[in-house]
Amino acid sequence: MSARPIPVVLDVDTGVDDALALLLAVRHPALELLAISCAGGNVPLAQVVENTRRVLDLAGAPPVPIAAGMHRPLVETPQDASYVHGVSGLGALELPPSEREVEPVHAVELLRRTLLDAPEPVTVIALAPLTNLAVLLRMHPEVLPRIARIVMMGGAVGAGNATAAAEFNVWHDPEAAEIVLTSGVPVVMYGLEPFYRATVPAERIAELGRSADPVARAAGALLAHLAGVTEDEGRVDGAGAAAIGDAGTVAAVIDPTLLRLRRAPVRVALAEGPTRGCTVVDLRTGLGAGGETTKEAESHVEVVLDLDGARCAELFLAAVDAGAAVPAR
Template identity: 50%
Template structure:
């Protein structure tokens, strides 16, 4: 069983990722840390607790983390996720409260206490993760890998070249990517590929289990909000988004990756937040100044769409996987 910690800005697709993580029998969700991104950090905490309660996972500790990026001004994505961050479904207020320590302290505690190395799964701007690695570098010794949803080897969504999570706090992303921890980038190149069609969404909505029902309602929102988006491979479908990164932890063979140098651009109005992925292999290309300093990480460039569709649907529905 893999020990994992999620770092989230819950968010519709973060919620789908949480539901998958608590239901998959091969994953042990040790903790969830919250950070500002899709919405304000206090709403992120509320949403995270709400989703865990719907999934029957009241024992997973949740902590409040950074409420703004390291340097940049914060920007939310409520135009995508709804004013409450969870599709404005008017979900009940959670009963329990977050733990009374900062998210960075919670992650440090759980990583160092784990008998086996932990996989850290950031699905949000990486402010908390950068603070963790800077304040407590010893945690890297018990990290198996960081699998993060963010970045792109091609086009962006926050800008023409930058993906939202990295663009929101590029300084934090640069710190994390430069940390030397083994890393997989689950970026926009595969993010939209794994989607469920209307028939599967309807099955989830009609499910008697509260977690599966919530997943269906969230996916219905994504399908409606993404109407006409040509990046979604199923017409009228809803992408599982961030949940795909957790699928990649549970079943890494579903990804096609290449180990490539990746740097985060920190300057330029048009380029700030871009993950610059160096695909070049020829020794005859002229290296730019500083080439060779970028960390090499595993970059997801392809995904077995049907494999992860079935994995997500079966896991959230409670089918043995």
């Protein structure tokens, strides 16, 4: 007998790989999607909300509450990633307009209500810059015990992608990331190392694009777009292959056995200059300089150092392709 679905909320800035993540979250029976909060990031906030509504329609989602949240970072001037995701945020994928209602409250209020009303602590899957969550934790500390954990797509142990040092979501709002990572809430940091490990080969992307299932076809179009815009990054193995990106973060909640985790303190570089937005992951053990004891055992952050990319991609593909069986938890 399968376990009860995991109650989750998603915080998104729906671009191409957020769309893949939404498809997985809606279609996989291991998750109970309670609400979706939107933030500006990959594209401006209004476009994020519209993309989210349309992708939920595509996935056949029930009427999940959606709310618009923070349109810009706490400090920085907003800089979107339309150079990766396209002007619409969904590459060349065109979806019909949606009639889904948007909640008449701020996303932070939707998150507060959802967390406090849920019968058990909720997992927050954070796929956007962490602005909404930082404001939530600062304004409403009463929700802290109602969060089972935050599983965030953001940061890196090594090189960044927005800059040499910083991953896009953290770079977009470093102050928000620092608030969340030092909040005391359990956090799983799913950074760039696992982000590029779960990949779909070119031939499988082509098969999805020929599917009779509109969700599979859309997934194929989104992956094909990612393959085209990231092929020069050198992070994905195989010509024409694409990483599932944010969808891997959702898969990590569905099946934590995919992950190789390491508990470690994480801080965010906030000073101006080339390291701004860098996640400083302290992987030391034992004694540091001057005999200072390192704090890995006390950290509430677990960093994903690696994952089983093949299994992760298959979990995603089985959920979005109607012709495949969804793996049991």
